[in-house]
Amino acid sequence: MKPKAILIDTKDNVATAFQDLAKGDSVTVSLEGREATTTLAQDIPFGHKFALSPIGLHQPVIKYGEAIGLATDSIGAGQHVHVHNMESQKGRGDK
Amino acid sequence: MEFQGYRRKSGKVGIRNHVLVFPTVVCSAEVARMISEKVPGTVYAIHGGGCGHVGEEKDKVIRTMLGICAHGNVASVLLVANGCEVVQPELLTVELEKMGQPYDVVSVQEDGGTPGCIEKGTKIAAKMVEEAAKIKKESIPLSELILGCECGGSDAFSGLTANPSLGIAADKVIAEGGTAIFSETTEMLGCEHVLARRALNESVAKDIYRIIEAAESRAMTGGVDIRGAQPSPGNIKGGLSSIEEKSLGCIRKGGNTTITQVVSYAEQPVQKGLIIMDATAADVMNDTGLLASGCHVIVFTTGRGTPVGSPIAPIIKVSTNSVLYGKMKPNIDVNAGSIVDGEGTLETVGQEIFEKVVACANGEQSKAEALGHREFDIHFDMLV
Numbered sequence: 001m002k003p004k005a006i007l008i009d010t011k012d013n014v015a016t017a018f019q020d021l022a023k024g025d026s027v028t029v030s031l032e033g034r035e036a037t038t039t040l041a042q043d044i045p046f047g048h049k050f051a052l053s054p055i056g057l058h059q060p061v062i063k064y065g066e067a068i069g070l071a072t073d074s075i076g077a078g079q080h081v082h083v084h085n086m087e088s089q090k091g092r093g094d095k
Numbered sequence: 096m097e098f099q100g101y102r103r104k105s106g107k108v109g110i111r112n113h114v115l116v117f118p119t120v121v122c123s124a125e126v127a128r129m130i131s132e133k134v135p136g137t138v139y140a141i142h143g144g145g146c147g148h149v150g151e152e153k154d155k156v157i158r159t160m161l162g163i164c165a166h167g168n169v170a171s172v173l174l175v176a177n178g179c180e181v182v183q184p185e186l187l188t189v190e191l192e193k194m195g196q197p198y199d200v201v202s203v204q205e206d207g208g209t210p211g212c213i214e215k216g217t218k219i220a221a222k223m224v225e226e227a228a229k230i231k232k233e234s235i236p237l238s239e240l241i242l243g244c245e246c247g248g249s250d251a252f253s254g255l256t257a258n259p260s261l262g263i264a265a266d267k268v269i270a271e272g273g274t275a276i277f278s279e280t281t282e283m284l285g286c287e288h289v290l291a292r293r294a295l296n297e298s299v300a301k302d303i304y305r306i307i308e309a310a311e312s313r314a315m316t317g318g319v320d321i322r323g324a325q326p327s328p329g330n331i332k333g334g335l336s337s338i339e340e341k342s343l344g345c346i347r348k349g350g351n352t353t354i355t356q357v358v359s360y361a362e363q364p365v366q367k368g369l370i371i372m373d374a375t376a377a378d379v380m381n382d383t384g385l386l387a388s389g390c391h392v393i394v395f396t397t398g399r400g401t402p403v404g405s406p407i408a409p410i411i412k413v414s415t416n417s418v419l420y421g422k423m424k425p426n427i428d429v430n431a432g433s434i435v436d437g438e439g440t441l442e443t444v445g446q447e448i449f450e451k452v453v454a455c456a457n458g459e460q461s462k463a464e465a466l467g468h469r470e471f472d473i474h475f476d477m478l479v
Binding site: 001002003006008009016017018031032045046047048049061063064065066067068069081082083086087088089090 | 251254255256259285286288289331333334335336337338339340343344347351434435436437440441442
């Protein structure tokens with residue numbers, strides 16, 4: 001069966017969609033013995049991320065086992081994680 | 096774990112036993128090719144360097160040529176000079192002599208022009224092939240293997256499938272006591288703090304900041320702001336939320352271990368483990384730099400597809416998606432698109448890449464090698 005999303009590092013708190021996913025979809029990702037199932041709170045387009053667990057305000061968003069930025073809002077499990085609720089720690093050139 | 100390879104007088108090890116016909120300058124490149132084509136069992140490497148270099152760029156070109164001519168995969172080298180070039184053959188032979196690397200020299204200007212040089216070079220090269228055939232393989236621990244990690248023609252899957260899988264393979268080589276080198280400095284922009292945290296010590300961390308800042312300021316000098324609008328609007332539409340995320344998708348190809356040393360283009364590391372080479376992201380020039388730094392084999396991930404190989408080493412291609420794999424199957428060794436299809440995982444593809452690296456170290460040809468791909472190019476800036 002084609003996986004809906006991918007978990008890249010066991011330390012990550014987000015997964016990335018392998019296809020366009022719809023709100024309400026139940027998505028399971030697994031890696032090296034860690035398995036996480038999340039019900040999507042929103043539509044998640046291909047290539048975009050969703051939270052595997054709640055991420056508090058100013059807490060790191062972790063992908064590749066590293067912080068890719070900090071949450072600018074509190075993010076619930078299954079929510080879309082992107083520029084509207086997270087921000088680079090290195091600044092962003094487009095704003 | 097061990098592989099069957101070659102031990103050289105220089106102390107290096109090799110996974111191929113090539114007789115290399117190498118022009119010291121672009122002017123004698125075609126003569127080198129003509130010699131090589133007349134002598135089965137030889138390879139040639141065409142490049143555009145050898146003259147007009149000054150200062151550090153001259154040093155870099157010589158370092159690169161030496162790294163290739165005295166590479167562990169090269170049993171012996173025939174230098175083909177024109178005669179009046181900046182990189183005089185003696186600049187190379189004095190070092191090859193010290194290293195114990197077998198060599199000889201022919202010169203277009205001194206050996207009777209093109210026909211005379213070909214006639215003399217052909218005889219010498221044929222003798223070199225005979226000598227090289229006498230060298231026996233022996234068991235060599237994987238801890239002496241150096242893997243190059245590269246990505247080119249990336250797509251939205253690169254950071255999700257092929258690069259993390261290659262990273263797992265790199266981690267496995269390093270777990271065996273071996274070495275992996277990754278580079279493409281401009282693609283590290285924005286995650287210098289992440290890389291610095293993984294540095295072996297303060298000095299390596301400083302080197303990481305230094306090379307990334309230098310890459311950025313070089314681009315600035317050229318009037319290009321490479322950090323400015325990162326991630327780009329297109330990246331954001333594709334789901335990338337920060338420059339850290341974009342860069343991590345590239346650098347994950349080197350895996351997740353401690354960064355033990357930062358080296359310059361074509362500089363050979365003294366450390367084992369994970370090495371960063373400060374170098375261009377241009378594919379073939381990057382390959383040449385990785386090989387001159389001592390890489391025995393390169394794994395190259397690609398989302399758009401590329402056929403490139405090397406005259407002296409196997410280049411293993413990993414496709415990021417199955418559409419590309421379907422279109423370019425004759426060129427692709429491992430398909431990481433299987434992860435998207437549900438037929439593989441990061442772990443299984445990582446293992447598959449690792450096994451392919453070990454198989455190639457044991458003599459199996461990569462697709463690029465079997466197809467006869469021999470791309471080669473030295474990176475340098477012309478200052479005069």
